[in-house]
Amino acid sequence: MQKEITKNGSLLISSGELAQIGWSPQPILDCNLEDARFYPVRSLQFLRIKRWDYYAIFTPQYFFSATIADLGYAANVFVYIMDFETGELYEEGLISPFGLGACLPRNSTDGITAFSGQGANLIFTVNNGVHSLSIDWPKFNKGRGISAKIALNLSAEHESMNLVIPIPRRRFYFNRKINCIPASGFIKYGDLNVELHPNDSLGLLDWGRGVWEYSSFWNWASASGFIADGRSIGLNLGSGFGDTSAASENAIIVDGRIHKLDQVPFEYDSKDYMKPWIFQDNEQRLSLTFTPFKDRTARTNLGIIFSEVHQLFGKYNGHVILDNGDKLEIQDLIGFAEEHQARW
Numbered sequence: 001m002q003k004e005i006t007k008n009g010s011l012l013i014s015s016g017e018l019a020q021i022g023w024s025p026q027p028i029l030d031c032n033l034e035d036a037r038f039y040p041v042r043s044l045q046f047l048r049i050k051r052w053d054y055y056a057i058f059t060p061q062y063f064f065s066a067t068i069a070d071l072g073y074a075a076n077v078f079v080y081i082m083d084f085e086t087g088e089l090y091e092e093g094l095i096s097p098f099g100l101g102a103c104l105p106r107n108s109t110d111g112i113t114a115f116s117g118q119g120a121n122l123i124f125t126v127n128n129g130v131h132s133l134s135i136d137w138p139k140f141n142k143g144r145g146i147s148a149k150i151a152l153n154l155s156a157e158h159e160s161m162n163l164v165i166p167i168p169r170r171r172f173y174f175n176r177k178i179n180c181i182p183a184s185g186f187i188k189y190g191d192l193n194v195e196l197h198p199n200d201s202l203g204l205l206d207w208g209r210g211v212w213e214y215s216s217f218w219n220w221a222s223a224s225g226f227i228a229d230g231r232s233i234g235l236n237l238g239s240g241f242g243d244t245s246a247a248s249e250n251a252i253i254v255d256g257r258i259h260k261l262d263q264v265p266f267e268y269d270s271k272d273y274m275k276p277w278i279f280q281d282n283e284q285r286l287s288l289t290f291t292p293f294k295d296r297t298a299r300t301n302l303g304i305i306f307s308e309v310h311q312l313f314g315k316y317n318g319h320v321i322l323d324n325g326d327k328l329e330i331q332d333l334i335g336f337a338e339e340h341q342a343r344w
Helices: 042-047
Strands: 022-024 049-058 062-070 074-083 089-097 111-117 120-127 130-137 146-153 161-167 171-189 192-196 202-211 215-226 232-239 251-254 257-260 277-280 286-301 306-321 327-343
Touching (some): 042 049, 089 111, 146 202, 171 215, 232 327, 277 306
Antiparallel strands (some): 022 161, 074 089, 111 120, 120 130, 146 171, 161 171, 171 202, 232 251, 251 257, 277 286
8 A cells, every 4th residue: 555645744743753654746845854853962963864866867878877965974976977888887986074065955846956076066956847967077087077968857747756754763764756857968978978859868866865774775776768659668666775664666657657556576686686687566567577788886885884786777678557557568678776785
């Protein structure tokens, strides 16, 4: 059973507990992190609150991603670009103690997310439904450099997966994921210039806020692309974090509309991530096989902060049953599935 949040309001009540738990197709809660109450000494809470804006762009040949994250005791900024045809991947990240140089907005619907420092400048602006990304990093990959100017045009009717779930001891996860946002602009990496057009390039936003246990684990699967009749199709699946008994983040998104799913286990071999992953929901609405062609492994070990992610890129094949009962075949939809372990 998936509980839908329908009332506008604050994320937290004054005691620090979640005001509502569940999911919604539009962002309707105010992220009042100042009312969090999970440490006896509230002045130290900022060290444990996590905030991030992760943007990604799917083009016919390339995947591009840029992230600004404030983990409380450090900011983490990273950018990467991958060629689907060759498997070539170029990635670089920065750590800034205590979030110096980074700012992130209160909510996902407007504001500026920015980082400036160590030779990198990233600005993400949300205004009147347009998500504008500006990246300028001349020293990226030993001076090859990377830059981008991207506009993601999000219509008011375009639905997103908004999730609020509890984690023990007054911790919580508040997340918005938007798939299949039409993209325009360019990405320039060295001598490579990638033009983005809405008819073939789609954006993704993973906007997260919350407080986790120090040791955390999660899975995430996502895709944004097109089917044969020209409609956009997105996939968002997740598990491994918090209490999802009231609602999960599992959904298929067709032409900007959410088709909500219940529980979807991740079936894969953690000893060989390149083997096919299987996704079958508990209501027999989704059956997909994900066949990886690239393992992006990113590992950070700074003592108190540890993160290891296996982000597999590959193709989804199978079918899903939409809300109206229609069976939609999915063929060679490029996306990713990941396993992430963290101490943070």
